[in-house]
Structures are given as structure tokens and as C-alpha cells.
Amino acid sequence: MQINIESRPAASAAYDTKKKRLVETIDRLYVRDARASLQKMLSKVHPVDLASVLDDLPPAHVVGVFGAIADADEAADVFSQLPPDLRRQVLSETKVEKLAGVLEHVPPDDLADLIGDLPEDQREQLMALLGRESKDEVESLLQYDPDTAGGIMTTDIFSLSHELTVEEAIENIRSHDDVEMVFYLYLTDESGHLSGVVSLRQLLLTAVDTPLHRIMNRRVMKVSTDDDQTAAAMLVDKYRLLAVPVVDEENILVGMITVDDVIDVIEEETTRDILKMAGTNESETLTHSAFKIARIRLPWLLAAFVGGLAATAVIGQFEVILAEVLVLGAFLPVVMGMAGNVGVQSATVAVRGLATGAIDVRDTVPLVLKELRVGLLLGAFYGVILAVYGYLIHESLALGEVVGLTILVNMTGAALLAVLLPMIFQRLKVDPAVATGPFVTTAIDIFGVLNYFVIASWIYDL
Amino acid sequence: MQINIESRPAASAAYDTKKKRLVETIDRLYVRDARASLQKMLSKVHPVDLASVLDDLPPAHVVGVFGAIADADEAADVFSQLPPDLRRQVLSETKVEKLAGVLEHVPPDDLADLIGDLPEDQREQLMALLGRESKDEVESLLQYDPDTAGGIMTTDIFSLSHELTVEEAIENIRSHDDVEMVFYLYLTDESGHLSGVVSLRQLLLTAVDTPLHRIMNRRVMKVSTDDDQTAAAMLVDKYRLLAVPVVDEENILVGMITVDDVIDVIEEETTRDILKMAGTNESETLTHSAFKIARIRLPWLLAAFVGGLAATAVIGQFEVILAEVLVLGAFLPVVMGMAGNVGVQSATVAVRGLATGAIDVRDTVPLVLKELRVGLLLGAFYGVILAVYGYLIHESLALGEVVGLTILVNMTGAALLAVLLPMIFQRLKVDPAVATGPFVTTAIDIFGVLNYFVIASWIYDL
Known part of the structure; x- marks a missing residue:
């Protein structure tokens, strides 16, 4: 696990000072070309903080420092967190081989958002860098309206057959340790239809030879790909869920929306409401002409x-x-x-x-x-x-x-x-x-x- | 697990119709005095939906229907979700014995919020209904400013000594199946100082005889009881956490703030901002004179x-x-x-x-x-x-x-x-x-x- 700039709340004076010092240190290491020390330093900073550090660096150093992030997975995390203008800069100035490696680790929903915002020609260029599998996933995600559940869901979802036992489920989770945040385990029938859900806690609490369909909750709260994103957000907010599964029109499980995405939706919708109250309707002041x-x-x-x-x-x-x-x-x-x-x-x-x-x-x-x-x-x-x-x-x-x-x-x-x-x-x-x-x-x-x-x-x- | 009115998003026309039918059915059962059927019906409805059903019932029937909820735990859940005016009605009209049983199951942070809003004399009356333990917890929570991390945290927190092994930790979780939402397991040293955190997933992924301090993340993101609630919300939002532990000035673990509380804080702060932008600063229009x-x-x-x-x-x-x-x-x-x-x-x-x-x-x-x-x-x-x-x-x-x-x-x-x-x-x-x-x-x-x-x-x- 990585270290964040400060374990106490951000936006305090102490945070600002620490961040400023970190920006200076990283910039100094980069200018001195102390690559090994720079890499070590970068590997210690939480991706969220690193993205914000990059935003504060002299613009000419951003791509260089980004390129010094050794771990492709971390680079992908940082990349996802960058503000749009820096993301564009990194895309156009980073070497193609390095970029392809990073993009391979960016979650498909972030990739789809990113690609959806690009002009047609850059879109093609970027798609060409992706592997077969990512490309297919991104293309299928791009079909959804960005304001629908399909448009905000992640397809990086871990589900199992409800025919398995608790023990088999735990084995499966052990062997997929790269899947993020499985606190609910969604279960499907033999055709991939969403059939139930169990929590990780239930797995810990139940005898290991119990079949999952015996302990699963069959009335899963779910949304459909075409549902409005606010409907998904309301469901998570109202019933205090950590995530909600997304199904297609045939009840096939295709993705999930996590509570952190819901926070983003709530903020986005509130901004929309506030701007409407003021008699305008777009927020991207700095990018629009x-x-x-x-x-x-x-x-x-x-x-x-x-x-x-x-x-x-x-x-x-x-x-x-x-x-x-x-x-x-x-x-x-x-x-x-x-x-x-x-x-x-x-x-x-x-x-x-x-x-x-x-x-x-x-x-x-x-x-x-x-x-x-x-x-x-x-x-x-x-x-x-x-x-x-x-x-x-x-x-x-x-x-x-x-x-x-x-x-x-x-x-x-x-x-x-x-x-x-x-x-x-x-x-x-x-x-x-x-x-x-x-x-x-x-x-x-x-x-x-x-x-x-x-x-x-x-x-x-x- | 309970059934919710509708597994698809709320606020749709279908939801409104289903809810209306449910309100009518419940009211009919109550008026006919069909107590057994009413209890069975009530036990099937999700507490969040039941609170909203009570809000739609004829005011004279609310306390009666609430009293028909057989399970004290469910009644407590419903009670926590009721709008303030209904909560006050239930408090003043429900029989004391029944009420004491219900309040015993309301989480201490909700109780503290509820009691904090009451006038002095009702406050005393209600405190008298609580058991020793709840009373102490509520009294300690009432000391915190409602806008601080201490003011919004729950003290219903499950933590273990970092000296235990993974196997012992799992045993402990099994024997405490009433604790809500333990997706992070907070760890403490022998004096109760917060020393680290492991996720439930890590427990599943690690050999059972490993001591927890070997796998725990020692740099836990945390807030202090006196930190502003927005600081806690920012931390959860920024680093996409599901919960953040709350410590006192000596780093003793005293509570936690979960992501659903954070959503409430974000909405509350946004409302405050919007009203300030309009040149006013309170929202409780219906309760204020x-x-x-x-x-x-x-x-x-x-x-x-x-x-x-x-x-x-x-x-x-x-x-x-x-x-x-x-x-x-x-x-x-x-x-x-x-x-x-x-x-x-x-x-x-x-x-x-x-x-x-x-x-x-x-x-x-x-x-x-x-x-x-x-x-x-x-x-x-x-x-x-x-x-x-x-x-x-x-x-x-x-x-x-x-x-x-x-x-x-x-x-x-x-x-x-x-x-x-x-x-x-x-x-x-x-x-x-x-x-x-x-x-x-x-x-x-x-x-x-x-x-x-x-x-x-x-x-x-x-």
C-alpha cells in the first residue's frame, strides 16, 4: 500500500506546506536527473497526491516526471486522477510504448470517459494503442450515454456462479487478487443472469461447504444500463449501499457502480442544479471558448x-x-x-x-x-x-x-x-x-x- | 435480509405506484385490526421504504402502525429514517416500555443527533429510557460539536488487537455478527491506540497463522474528533475510502465515519453553500417560525x-x-x-x-x-x-x-x-x-x- 502526503485531512495549512515541499523535492530530483532517487520518491507517494503534485510542477517538467513513475499500475492510477488539460499533455508528449503500457492498466470506464472527450482523430490514435480486450471493452462502454448507469459503470467486475460453495468462492477471490474492492460478491446463473448477492462478511460467517445460492440475497438492488445516472446514485444513497450492479435488458450482469462514483454523480448533478438556478448550464469554463x-x-x-x-x-x-x-x-x-x-x-x-x-x-x-x-x-x-x-x-x-x-x-x-x-x-x-x-x-x-x-x-x- | 419496495431505482412512476399500493394495504390492515397480517407485511418491507410509507399514512395511524413492527431492531432502523416531525410524534405517543426497547437498538450516533435536537426537558425524559451503556455513549457523543468528525462518527466500531493472527481475527468477526459493515478492520495496540488497518479481503487472501501486524497498513488515514466534518468528508472523497477511523487527541480509536455519512455531509455542506449564495443560511423552513x-x-x-x-x-x-x-x-x-x-x-x-x-x-x-x-x-x-x-x-x-x-x-x-x-x-x-x-x-x-x-x-x- 502506498503512502499519502498526509494521513490527516487535506486542505489544511499543514497539507499545503507538505505538498509544496514535496513538489520542490520532486522537481529538484528531476532537474538534477537523479532518476533512481526520483523513482523511489514517486513510488512512495499516493497516486491521488502525485496527480496533484504533477499539477503544481513547472509545465515543462510534467511529462518527464510522469515518465519516471516506474510501476505501470501506479502510473495508470495517477493518469486517471490528472486534470483534463494535463492528461491531454501527457497523452500527446509521452512516448508511444510507455503510453501503451500505462493505458493497459487504466480501468476501462476511465479509458472510455477519456476517449469520449477526445476529438475524432486523437480517438483513433489512442484506440490503436490498446490491446484487443481493452479496446472491445472501451468500445462497448462508449455506446452508452455518459449520463446513464452504463456510462458511469465499471466493467472490471468480479462475479461467480451461484452453484459454487463458500469455500470455492473464497478460493476464487484468492486467485483474483487484482480485482478492486470486492466487498459484495455478485452471483449469476449458468447464463450470466444476475441471480443474487453475498457480502464478503457472509462468506466469513458461513460454513465453508454451503452452496452460495443457499445464503445469497436474491432480491438484489440493481440498475439497468439505460437508467439515468441519478437513479443509480439515488438508490445507493437511499439504501446506503457500497455498490450497485448494472444489468442489460436481459438481466445479464455487465458492470457495477461503486459509492465513490456515486459521490461524483451527486457533485456533478448539484453543480448542474446550481448553474441552472443561476441561468446557465455548463461548468467547463476553462476549457470552453x-x-x-x-x-x-x-x-x-x-x-x-x-x-x-x-x-x-x-x-x-x-x-x-x-x-x-x-x-x-x-x-x-x-x-x-x-x-x-x-x-x-x-x-x-x-x-x-x-x-x-x-x-x-x-x-x-x-x-x-x-x-x-x-x-x-x-x-x-x-x-x-x-x-x-x-x-x-x-x-x-x-x-x-x-x-x-x-x-x-x-x-x-x-x-x-x-x-x-x-x-x-x-x-x-x-x-x-x-x-x-x-x-x-x-x-x-x-x-x-x-x-x-x-x-x-x-x-x-x- | 429484507425486501425493498422495488429493486429498481426510486422516484420513478413505477416506484410511486408500488408505494401508494403498499401504503393503502398497510393502512387497510391497520384499520381492520388484522395485527398478524400487518406484522408479517411490515417485516417484509425495507426499513428505508417503511419510514417513507409511515410518512404517507394518515397522521392518526402512524404511531399505531409503528407499534406493530414486531422486531425491535427493525423498528429502530425505521425510527432512525423517519423525518424529524414523525420522529417527535412517535417519541411522544409510543408507550414507554415499547420505546425503551426500540431506542436500545438505535445506533448511538443517531440517538445523540436525535437527543441533541430535543428541548431540555424532553432530553432528560428520553435519557431516562436508555440503558447505562447507551446513556454513557450518547453523553460522550453529545460533547462534540455536531459539525466535527466527533459529531458525525459512530462509536459502534469493531476493532481488534494487532497481535492476533488472521485466524483469530476471522473467529472474532464470526462471533460479532451484529456489528454493521466491517469492510475495514481497524487494529490497535495494547493501549487502544490505532496502529493499522486491514481489509476483509486481505484476511481472505492471507495465510491464517499470519499475525495481523505483519500484513496491516500502518499509515492509516484517520481524522481527529475535533476535525471539521468537511475535512473528514474530503478525505473519504479524495482517496475514495469506504470509511475513516476517528481518534482522540491521544490517538485512541474512538469511532469511525462511513461513506454514507460522508454523502450526507457533502449534501449538507452543498445546501449551506447554495443558501449562502442566495443570501440566507438555514434550511429548516418547515420547522422554523x-x-x-x-x-x-x-x-x-x-x-x-x-x-x-x-x-x-x-x-x-x-x-x-x-x-x-x-x-x-x-x-x-x-x-x-x-x-x-x-x-x-x-x-x-x-x-x-x-x-x-x-x-x-x-x-x-x-x-x-x-x-x-x-x-x-x-x-x-x-x-x-x-x-x-x-x-x-x-x-x-x-x-x-x-x-x-x-x-x-x-x-x-x-x-x-x-x-x-x-x-x-x-x-x-x-x-x-x-x-x-x-x-x-x-x-x-x-x-x-x-x-x-x-x-x-x-x-x-x-
Whole structure:
């Protein structure tokens, strides 16, 4: 087993210092061309840490240091952990023979992800480096949509016939010591159909001559290759599993998804949700071109643009009042901004609550009533302050009344709208995350401006 | 092993239908008082599903059905999975003898969480129901801050002396078949100090007379009870572990954190981040009173309020222009809204990137340059449209120039500000999530309004 930089949590100051020192040492050994010492050093560092060390090295030294990793298996582990830009650099600058040896040890699911991201011509080049078996596996994995269970599963799976005895199973595990993390042993019938599961612990606890089908759990929780990756993640999360087997449409066992993959899926889906809430939908800022990013964000902004024009048209209808009471224009930013901000708070609480399952559609009525009261409280607080401010600064009681009352109504209305929209979206099976972005902000803007001028024309009697 | 409602992913339509049918069946058996059939039915449902079934039952039947769960161990599992409000109901309405039996089977960490959430008087009542051993464990767990490794660990941990042989270890595991999920076996020296770890697989792979200290990995990744829960989660996530042991300040093994707890921590921290980005910081909407929620959100809104007043003051300085060109007031919402929206997009991408590690502070310059170009592209696109709109609708070339130019400058500036602020916050070790909330929106508002009127006074030459 390898040594990691630090056995205590990462991201602490101590970790940063240790890592910096390690980067310097490795770089010094490389520059001095002390190959034997460098190899020894590299063999001691945990692959996860080594990948992060490579990321901190001077770019010109990365491929050289990577090439000095003696063990192909370790090199493959490091390679899988590298950030995409370094991976590309290593792919294009490492000698072909060395690369082929490393790639042979990269798990097929990582290989498929890697190859799936490459442009067509590089894809072919890389496939040519793979052995027959890896190539077949990668090709079959590439058929699955990357967001499905098939797209994230590993095919490096160890299964046995349920006809074997406990003793035979243990023998089999002994002779396959290269298979990673077999904490569940999946069992199949004579045609490869998934028939049951036993845990390693059960093997230890049972008399050695017991046939596996006698102790196996037959109702295995499983997913199908075409299931969405989030469905697989939910299953693992909900039932607190360590892995879930993946079957094809004929219930043939083809792979498995482990809990560490599930953590990745959860983070990926959360990022997607957060970006959707902000009105955009891709995260690869550093690899995408500015043009591509602008094109992604453009349609989301259209909602805000059309809404803004609508608000503009509303104000146009009230130009007489604006001409008469010019200061109304000056108060527009605070009157609109406060409503928008309380709206974002309410919408976010609702959308996140729906995503984590903390609330569901049945909670609509109590939630709306709660937000109504929250909006009223906040609106009353800031409304009074703004009314006093308006009255004192501009010496106009009417102005104070208008802005104070508007804030009260706008903030209450915004809180209500912002919690109602996500609940309605959820009921209509539309992703509620879109409701917090430009969509809800715009709705609140139009409502707020209209309300402001209606109140103004009423109080000023214009 | 128990049967779950559905072996395929939850949250599908099929799952909903099956669950609804199960809820109806269970409720019917309960109402008919068919106790034997009800017990048999309940014993077949997976505890996770049973908790969710109880949540869907008529409230008046929940405690009765819960009481019909025959096996105390299963009842404890179900109880741990119940939502907080149901848990409270069960606690207050279940007979004391039955409850004591169930609580004896709830894992100590769940008990501590549960008791920590109760008001002082109920806490005492519940503690009185516990046996000596559970009580001591819960009391020691309650000492830890809930956000630390000590606060989330389970003390239900199985460890052995590293002096034992593989054979003795297997014997020990056999005789402790009630301990959950021992996939790693933690080893201690004669004083209880954590000294190493072996996996169950290693036990299967090694000759039975080998002493454990010969095969154990001595550099165990571990956390201390006082470490932050996120540090523990990062360690498990980064090195793809299934569990991490927890030690006290003297390296005595006191507990462990499993990967399913880590998933909970990641979701909890993400929720915290998202709410902070929206300018609020608590999620328990349904349990908190409206007054408490308003008090939580109030200070976040203060930034927006002060900023709004500043923007109001800025417009006040330009009242002459506003009086002259009244339509400028009408365009305020669209001119401010577009900048605000692109700002939220940019800030969110930056903040989430920093949180997941996809970007770091070293990427500041390329990221800022990228956002500059994105802002320019989006600003040019919407600027031209708004300029044409302004010119056509209001037949004023000057108006078209002002609004078009303002959108271009505002959107570019907003994108820049919105990516710069989180990076600066990160460098100053302030949580960048606060930068996307009212803070950045307000900065953009003031910048946008000022810029609008400066451009207007320049083009109209007023």
C-alpha cells in the first residue's frame, strides 16, 4: 500500500506546506536527473497526491516526471486522477510504448470517459494503442450515454456462479487478487443472469461447504444500463449501499457502480442544479471558448431581456406620474432590488428543499403561508425604514408612503411568487431549478414595477 | 435480509405506484385490526421504504402502525429514517416500555443527533429510557460539536488487537455478527491506540497463522474528533475510502465515519453553500417560525438595502438629466436587470468552480480575461438589440446610443466584477459563496446606475 502526503485531512495549512515541499523535492530530483532517487520518491507517494503534485510542477517538467513513475499500475492510477488539460499533455508528449503500457492498466470506464472527450482523430490514435480486450471493452462502454448507469459503470467486475460453495468462492477471490474492492460478491446463473448477492462478511460467517445460492440475497438492488445516472446514485444513497450492479435488458450482469462514483454523480448533478438556478448550464469554463460560453448563457438572458423590456413598457405607461414626481425614478433601484433579493432567498430555499427531499409538493400550502409571513415581516421592517428615509430626505409624506408601501407589497409578493413558482414547476414535472434563475427574477421585476406605479398613482392621485 | 419496495431505482412512476399500493394495504390492515397480517407485511418491507410509507399514512395511524413492527431492531432502523416531525410524534405517543426497547437498538450516533435536537426537558425524559451503556455513549457523543468528525462518527466500531493472527481475527468477526459493515478492520495496540488497518479481503487472501501486524497498513488515514466534518468528508472523497477511523487527541480509536455519512455531509455542506449564495443560511423552513426565518434573512438584505439607497442617491445626482430625458427612467429596469443576471451567472460559475476544485486562485487571470470576452459578446449582442429597440420605439438616435452602450459596458463590467469578487474573497480566506448573494448584486447595481447616467450625460451633453 502506498503512502499519502498526509494521513490527516487535506486542505489544511499543514497539507499545503507538505505538498509544496514535496513538489520542490520532486522537481529538484528531476532537474538534477537523479532518476533512481526520483523513482523511489514517486513510488512512495499516493497516486491521488502525485496527480496533484504533477499539477503544481513547472509545465515543462510534467511529462518527464510522469515518465519516471516506474510501476505501470501506479502510473495508470495517477493518469486517471490528472486534470483534463494535463492528461491531454501527457497523452500527446509521452512516448508511444510507455503510453501503451500505462493505458493497459487504466480501468476501462476511465479509458472510455477519456476517449469520449477526445476529438475524432486523437480517438483513433489512442484506440490503436490498446490491446484487443481493452479496446472491445472501451468500445462497448462508449455506446452508452455518459449520463446513464452504463456510462458511469465499471466493467472490471468480479462475479461467480451461484452453484459454487463458500469455500470455492473464497478460493476464487484468492486467485483474483487484482480485482478492486470486492466487498459484495455478485452471483449469476449458468447464463450470466444476475441471480443474487453475498457480502464478503457472509462468506466469513458461513460454513465453508454451503452452496452460495443457499445464503445469497436474491432480491438484489440493481440498475439497468439505460437508467439515468441519478437513479443509480439515488438508490445507493437511499439504501446506503457500497455498490450497485448494472444489468442489460436481459438481466445479464455487465458492470457495477461503486459509492465513490456515486459521490461524483451527486457533485456533478448539484453543480448542474446550481448553474441552472443561476441561468446557465455548463461548468467547463476553462476549457470552453468565450464564444461557446456566451452562446450557452444567451438564451437564459433572453427571459430577463424580454422581462426588462416589459417593465420598461410598464413605466412608459406611467410617464405622466414620473414627470410629475421625478424622485420616483430615483427610488426604482431600491424598490426593485429588495424584492428581487428576497425572491432569490425564497426560491433558493424552495428549490434546494425539493432537490434534497426536505420538502415536497404536499408542503405547498404551509410553505406558501410561511413565506407570506416572512415576506410581510421583512417588507414591514424595510418598508418602515424606507418610508422614514423618503420622508426625511425628500420632506414628502406622500413619497414616504409610496416607497414604504411598495416595499411592503413587493417583498411580500416576491416571497410568495418565488416559493409558488418552483412548487408549480415541480408539479408540472419541469425542473424547479430553472424557476430561480432569470425567470423568477423577471416575473418579480415586472410585478414590482407595476405595483410601484399603481401605488404611486393612487397615493399621488394622478 | 429484507425486501425493498422495488429493486429498481426510486422516484420513478413505477416506484410511486408500488408505494401508494403498499401504503393503502398497510393502512387497510391497520384499520381492520388484522395485527398478524400487518406484522408479517411490515417485516417484509425495507426499513428505508417503511419510514417513507409511515410518512404517507394518515397522521392518526402512524404511531399505531409503528407499534406493530414486531422486531425491535427493525423498528429502530425505521425510527432512525423517519423525518424529524414523525420522529417527535412517535417519541411522544409510543408507550414507554415499547420505546425503551426500540431506542436500545438505535445506533448511538443517531440517538445523540436525535437527543441533541430535543428541548431540555424532553432530553432528560428520553435519557431516562436508555440503558447505562447507551446513556454513557450518547453523553460522550453529545460533547462534540455536531459539525466535527466527533459529531458525525459512530462509536459502534469493531476493532481488534494487532497481535492476533488472521485466524483469530476471522473467529472474532464470526462471533460479532451484529456489528454493521466491517469492510475495514481497524487494529490497535495494547493501549487502544490505532496502529493499522486491514481489509476483509486481505484476511481472505492471507495465510491464517499470519499475525495481523505483519500484513496491516500502518499509515492509516484517520481524522481527529475535533476535525471539521468537511475535512473528514474530503478525505473519504479524495482517496475514495469506504470509511475513516476517528481518534482522540491521544490517538485512541474512538469511532469511525462511513461513506454514507460522508454523502450526507457533502449534501449538507452543498445546501449551506447554495443558501449562502442566495443570501440566507438555514434550511429548516418547515420547522422554523416565520419570525426566525425573517431574522436570519434580514442582515443579508441589509447589504442590498444600503446598496439600493446608494443607487438611489446616484440617480438623485442626475435628476436634471432624468427630468430632461424622462424615458431614461423607463429603461432603468432592463439596463440594471441584464447586468445583474449576467453577474449572477459569472459569480455562480466561479463560486461553484472554487467549491468543487475545478478552478483555483491561480486561474484568476485567464478566468477574468475569459469573462471579459464573454461579457463583451453578450453585451454587444443585447446592446445592439436594445439600441435598435430604443431608436425604433422612441425615434431617438441618442437614446439608442445611450441604452446600447450602457448594456455593453454594464454587462461586461458585471461579468468582470462577478468573477473578480469571489476570487478575491477566496484569496482573503473569506467564503466566496457570500460574494454571489446580495453583495455582488448590489455592487453591480451601483456600478450599473452610475455608468448609465454618466453615459447619458455624455451623449446628451447635459
